[in-house]
Amino acid sequence: MGTILEMKGIRKVFPGVVALDGVNLNLEEGKVLALLGENGAGKSTLMKILSGAYKPDGGEIFLYGEKVEIKDIIHARNLGISIIYQELSLSPNMTVAENIFALQEPTRFGLIDDKEMNKRTKELFEQFEIEISPTKMVKELSISNQQMVEIVKALSTKPRIIIMDEPTSALSNKETEKLFKIIRKLKSEEISIIYISHRMDEIFEITDYVSVLRDGNYIGTVDTKKTSSEELIKMMVGREMDKVYPHKDFKYLKDEKLLEVKDYNKKNYFHDINLFVRPGEILGLYGLMGSGRTEIVQGIFGILKKDSGEIFMHGSKVNIDDPFSAIEHRIAFVTEDRKNEGLVLTSSVSENTTMANINKILNRFKLIDENKEVKIAREHVENLRIKTPSIYQTVNKLSGGNQQKVVLSKWFEIEPEILILDEPTRGIDVGAKYEIYKLMIELAKKGVGIIMISSELPEILNVSDRLLVVKDHGIITELDPKKTTQEEIMSYITWKR
Amino acid sequence: MGLKLFADKKLFKSYGGVLLALLGLMVLFSFLSPHFLKTNNILTVFAQVSIIAILAFGMTFVLMIGEIDLSVGSILALCGIVLGVMLSNGFNVVISIIAVLIAGALAGLFNGFVSAKFKIPTFIVTVATMGIFRGIGYAITDARPIQIENSFILFLGNKKLFNLIPVPVVIVIVLLIISHVLLSKTKFGRQAKMVGGNKVAAEYVGVNTKKLQIKIFIITGIAAAVSGILMASRLYSAQPNAAGGYELDAIASAVLGGTSLSGGYGTVLGTFIGALIMGVINNGMNLIGMPYFYQQIVKGLIIIVAVFIDVRNKESMLGK
Numbered sequence: 001m002g003t004i005l006e007m008k009g010i011r012k013v014f015p016g017v018v019a020l021d022g023v024n025l026n027l028e029e030g031k032v033l034a035l036l037g038e039n040g041a042g043k044s045t046l047m048k049i050l051s052g053a054y055k056p057d058g059g060e061i062f063l064y065g066e067k068v069e070i071k072d073i074i075h076a077r078n079l080g081i082s083i084i085y086q087e088l089s090l091s092p093n094m095t096v097a098e099n100i101f102a103l104q105e106p107t108r109f110g111l112i113d114d115k116e117m118n119k120r121t122k123e124l125f126e127q128f129e130i131e132i133s134p135t136k137m138v139k140e141l142s143i144s145n146q147q148m149v150e151i152v153k154a155l156s157t158k159p160r161i162i163i164m165d166e167p168t169s170a171l172s173n174k175e176t177e178k179l180f181k182i183i184r185k186l187k188s189e190e191i192s193i194i195y196i197s198h199r200m201d202e203i204f205e206i207t208d209y210v211s212v213l214r215d216g217n218y219i220g221t222v223d224t225k226k227t228s229s230e231e232l233i234k235m236m237v238g239r240e241m242d243k244v245y246p247h248k249d250f251k252y253l254k255d256e257k258l259l260e261v262k263d264y265n266k267k268n269y270f271h272d273i274n275l276f277v278r279p280g281e282i283l284g285l286y287g288l289m290g291s292g293r294t295e296i297v298q299g300i301f302g303i304l305k306k307d308s309g310e311i312f313m314h315g316s317k318v319n320i321d322d323p324f325s326a327i328e329h330r331i332a333f334v335t336e337d338r339k340n341e342g343l344v345l346t347s348s349v350s351e352n353t354t355m356a357n358i359n360k361i362l363n364r365f366k367l368i369d370e371n372k373e374v375k376i377a378r379e380h381v382e383n384l385r386i387k388t389p390s391i392y393q394t395v396n397k398l399s400g401g402n403q404q405k406v407v408l409s410k411w412f413e414i415e416p417e418i419l420i421l422d423e424p425t426r427g428i429d430v431g432a433k434y435e436i437y438k439l440m441i442e443l444a445k446k447g448v449g450i451i452m453i454s455s456e457l458p459e460i461l462n463v464s465d466r467l468l469v470v471k472d473h474g475i476i477t478e479l480d481p482k483k484t485t486q487e488e489i490m491s492y493i494t495w496k497r
Numbered sequence: 498m499g500l501k502l503f504a505d506k507k508l509f510k511s512y513g514g515v516l517l518a519l520l521g522l523m524v525l526f527s528f529l530s531p532h533f534l535k536t537n538n539i540l541t542v543f544a545q546v547s548i549i550a551i552l553a554f555g556m557t558f559v560l561m562i563g564e565i566d567l568s569v570g571s572i573l574a575l576c577g578i579v580l581g582v583m584l585s586n587g588f589n590v591v592i593s594i595i596a597v598l599i600a601g602a603l604a605g606l607f608n609g610f611v612s613a614k615f616k617i618p619t620f621i622v623t624v625a626t627m628g629i630f631r632g633i634g635y636a637i638t639d640a641r642p643i644q645i646e647n648s649f650i651l652f653l654g655n656k657k658l659f660n661l662i663p664v665p666v667v668i669v670i671v672l673l674i675i676s677h678v679l680l681s682k683t684k685f686g687r688q689a690k691m692v693g694g695n696k697v698a699a700e701y702v703g704v705n706t707k708k709l710q711i712k713i714f715i716i717t718g719i720a721a722a723v724s725g726i727l728m729a730s731r732l733y734s735a736q737p738n739a740a741g742g743y744e745l746d747a748i749a750s751a752v753l754g755g756t757s758l759s760g761g762y763g764t765v766l767g768t769f770i771g772a773l774i775m776g777v778i779n780n781g782m783n784l785i786g787m788p789y790f791y792q793q794i795v796k797g798l799i800i801i802v803a804v805f806i807d808v809r810n811k812e813s814m815l816g817k
Contacts, residue, residue, distance in 0.1 A: 303701065324703035333701065341701055344694035346761040355691050356702040358684040367682040410702070 004029045004064060004192050005050075005161055011058030012045055012216075014397065017389055019045045023059070023218040025211055027161065030190040032183060034203045034224070037213035038236055038401065038431040043196050046213070047163050050194075051083040052076035082159035084150055084167055092139035097121040099138055100153045124152055128182050142290050144171045151182065162186065163194045168202060169427055172288050172455075173490070180206050198429045199456075200229040212236055237431040244430055245462040248441045252465065253280035257315065258449040259331075259418050261300060264309030269295040270473045273309065277418065277449035282440060284464025284481060285453045286489060292473030293453050294336060297420045300451075301333040302326045313417070327356065329418075332411035336422040336453070338400075342407040345396035349388050350377030352395050352406050357413040380409035385435065401432030408439060419443060422453045437463055457486045469493065515754055515770045522774060526781035533784055540663055544654075546776030547665035548573075548724045548731070550769055552743055553750035554676040555720025557768045558713045560751050561680065563693045563760025564612070564619040566714065569721045570743040571630035572604045574736065576725030578634045580650070581643030581735030590649045598722050604630055605718020609711035619714075627744070634737040643735040654730025665727055669769075672723065676765040679716075689713060693760025745800065750775050752803040757810070775799070 005027040012020040020042045027033050037043050048054040050061070052073040061068055063079055070076050076083075090099045097117045098105075106116040121134035130148055138146060147167065154162055168176045183193060183206055195207055203210060204224060212219040212235040219235050233244070257276040264273035270292050277283045287293035298304045300311065302320040311318055313329055320326045326333070335341040343352055354361050354373050361376065363369040377391040384405040388398055395406055404424065411419065421440070425433040440450055440463070454460040460467060460481065467479045469492050477492055526533040552569050559566045579600045583593035604626070612622040645651065657663050680686040691699040692706050700706055724743075729735045748758075754771030756763025778799065782792045 301701075322703075322705075323701050324705065327703040335701065340695070341697045344691050344698055344761065346694045346757075347690065351687070351690070355687070355699075358687050362684060366684070367678065368684070368687060 002029060003027070006062040007046070007050065007059065008062070009059040010046065010049060010056050010061075012042075012049060012054060013057050015389075017397075018216055020049075020056075020216045023213060023216070025194075025218075026221065027192050027194060028208075029192055030187050031208040032187065032193045032195050032206055034207035034210040035194055035196045035213070036198075036203065036210055036232060036236055036429075038429045041213040041236075041399075041429075042216040043213055044165065044399075045216075047083065047165060047194065047196065050076070051081055051163060077157055077159070080158075080160035081163070082154040082157055082161070083163040083165065084154045085165055090138045090146055090150060090153070093137065095135050095137055096132055096141070096149050097134035099149060100124070100134075100156050102153075104157070121152075124156060128152065128155075128185070129178065144175050144289060147171055148175065148178075151179065155182075155186075159191070161192050161194070163196070165196045166198070166427055167195075168197065168199065176202070198427070198433075200232070200430075203232070204229070214238055233430055236429065244434060245459075246434060246438045246441060248282070248444065248463075248465070250280060250444075252278035253444075253447050254278060258313065258447075259300075260312040260315075262310045262312070264296075264299055264311075265307050266295070266299055266304055267307055268473075269304055270299055272474055273299070275451075275468060275475065277451060279447040279449055280444040281466065282444060282450045282452055282464045284460040284467040285451060285470055286455070286457070286460045286467060287453075287470030288455060288493060291470045293470040294422055295473065296470065296475075297333065297422060297451060297453060300326075301331060301420060303333075327414055330414055330416050331418040331420065332356075332414055332416035333420045334404075334407055334411060334422060334424055336426065338403055338407050342410075343395050343403060346394055348392045349381065349386065349395055349398070349406055350374060350391040353377050353380050353409040354413060356410045360413060376413065377409075380406075380412070384409060384439065401428040401436075404428055404432070404436065408436070416443075416448060418449050418451070420451045420453075423455065424452065425454075425456075425459065433459075457489060461486065461489075512755070512767055512770060515767060515774065518753075519770060519774050519777065522777045522781065526777065526784065529781065530784040533781060538780070538784075540657075540661075540666065542773070542776045542780045543666045543669070544663040544731075545780065546772050547663075547669045548727050548740075549743060549746045549750060549775060550669050550772035551672055551720050551724045551727070552747040553754075553768045553772050554672060554765050555717035556744075556747040557676070557751045557754075557756050557763050557765050558680065558689060558716050559619070560748070560756045560758060561689045561693045561760060561763050562710060562713055563696070564710065564713075565623065565748070565758075566605075566608060566619065566717045567623040567744045568604070568608060568626040568630055569717060569724075569747060570740040571627045571634070572601055572718055572721035573725040573728060573740040573743060574738065575604065575630045575634040576601050576722040577729035577735040577739055578637055578643065578737060580726055580729050581645055582637060584645065584647050584650070585643060590647050593647075594726065597726055598719055601718040601720075601722025601725070602715050603718070604721070605714040605716065606711060608718070609714030612714075613707040613710040619710075631737075638735070638737045640737055642732075642737070645729050645732075645734050650726065650730050651733065652730075654727045665731075668723070668727070672720075673765060673769050680763075680765050685709075685712070690761060693757075693762070695761070746775055746796070749796070749800045749803055752807050753799070755810075758804065758807055771803075 003026060007025040010020050010023045023042065023046055035043050045054065049056045052070045052075055061070065100121050101117050105112045107113055118134040125132060132145055151167065167179060171179060186193060197203060207224050209221055209223050210232060211221040214236060256278060258279045260276040261273055265271050273296055285293050295304060299306055302322045302325055305321055311320055318329050320329065339345060350373055354376055361368055361372045381388060381391055386402050386405045388402060395403055424436055444450060452464060464481050467481045468475050469477050469489060471493055532538055556566060576597045580593055580597045583596055608623055608626055611617060612619045653664050658667060688704050688709055692704060692709055696706055728739055750771035751768045752758060753774055754767030756768060
């Protein structure tokens, strides 16, 4: 058992930012290395260098004891390095088998041999105890099954090093277990894994040692068995953080219904939705992916048009049939998919922060007043501590947590009374999560009613004041987060119909 | 205002490349032809460019939202015919011009409404209307040109103010300023940029993307109508076969000027510089006596280069 990969003094500079500076990484054969760090710490950049997507500006890479220069993604793959991306990279209109064997299809007489391909896919799946039909279209699969396909696809090239970038962010607990089983099997075959995740419990369960990055610098590597989550968090954020969840010292400000949804229905999307939020209250919505939790809030926000039902704000009936009318009633919706639904990636930080309320930056001639815009953007960057070289930076270059802060800034501009957050901390590290929870509490103090969707049990239990469990497109029960347990919630979820 | 914008450092940074290209071409042609740098010729280039430039201003709006309008050349021709028919039937010139602008707006409204309402890709809709509008023009005129004799119309395309500045140049500058303000200084322009960058995100902050698309196609239609008037003036006639292929010149101008074909990025000022580049190349090739078909080849190659630059910019923007 020896070192299979060594990265030494890796440096990468982007215009205006040093993304990596003197970063080391050491991977041993048949081990799982966790790569940990806040947003913008440089994890993704480092992995992109390893997988050939970026070229380093300095440093050396040794693979199997030899110095290598990774030219591009194909070269990395030929060297036995495979990466599973956080964002799915499958073609939705192709079958599972076609995706797995993309560009390396088995052929017969020069034509693609579908039979052989499906057979081999099936064998691969059986090996990992996955039950997905090879001939199904990828778009027909659930997100979590797509993630499984993605993982198998990465394995099909028989790599010696596998990079997993937050592989469980779309998986349920059961599927996560399945993934861990696969990881253990891979370990027994002397395959090495670099595992990026923000979930402490996972890191302690599956990894052998942990390397920590902070602000593009290498902080250190520790043995997973000999460390604690406190130590890791401290290494990550560089300061003591006694708690992952900030304290909220009130349940709600006034016992009245700020927003009330009555008998909301939309065929195939949600049924019999009844819920309310008080001023200053954080209402949690827990459900697995595909349970209909997102559709429910999309219904409230007017993205999905209801078939029947009523919404009341401050006790009087309001009509919401599209996002425009929702915003008029000062409802804000932070979507789960920030890149495709929240941000205009090709626009700047300042343009993104002002996009929900352009009227605010117009002067008396109805023209955009750049001074106003700059002022607003600067305020948000400062208050939310958004890490960006400038407010003119296009948001695609920011890290996930900073992008999420830009989305929040955008909605703060409409001065929301109701803030709906769909998985607000997905793919975001502990430090940024803490800041986002604090922002939520600050808003609650001002009387905003908050609805938060989450599929992370510890989060929903610690952050929400009241908790609704969603299953099969309906709300099945209400729980008190202070009194219930993860086990109790899961028992509702897994309860047979 | 235009001058102040050019002096702006940030703006120079974004247009430095195209300005340099324009300058380079001008140096090249001044060596190849002794006539090129004469004031008269430069003003001719400006005047010739005016028709494409105005079309391209409209095109910039469409490209900005990630759509395309291939029917602008046909709208231009049809609008010229409407002008010719109105004038030859004795209508007052002001009323005729208003009618032409309305005709352009209606053509754009049709493009925008059909594509937005029925969710048909604008590429398909405008390829179809390219034929439809052209066909209507031929049907009205029986494929024959209509002579234009109205002195005001002829003034617009052919005369000079103070015996120096061609009137079309004045019109282009005025429209440049109006479009620039509309695109980069108003809520409407900002929303267009958002829609081009991310349609879903724009919808989720309450932008009515269908309405916006219709408005934008109306703008393109009106721009084509203005170009149609200038064209009719310069040709002293309304020709049903006028402006064939102009849509591609307009797209090339916009893309050369830095407007993205996939939407979300672009400026009218850049488009204007792009149109000047196209105009300088056209004029230069004519001056050195290059045959028409070779000119076609050169223009085709320019379009490929422009799109290549756009693709590469997009890649570097989205991290690569």
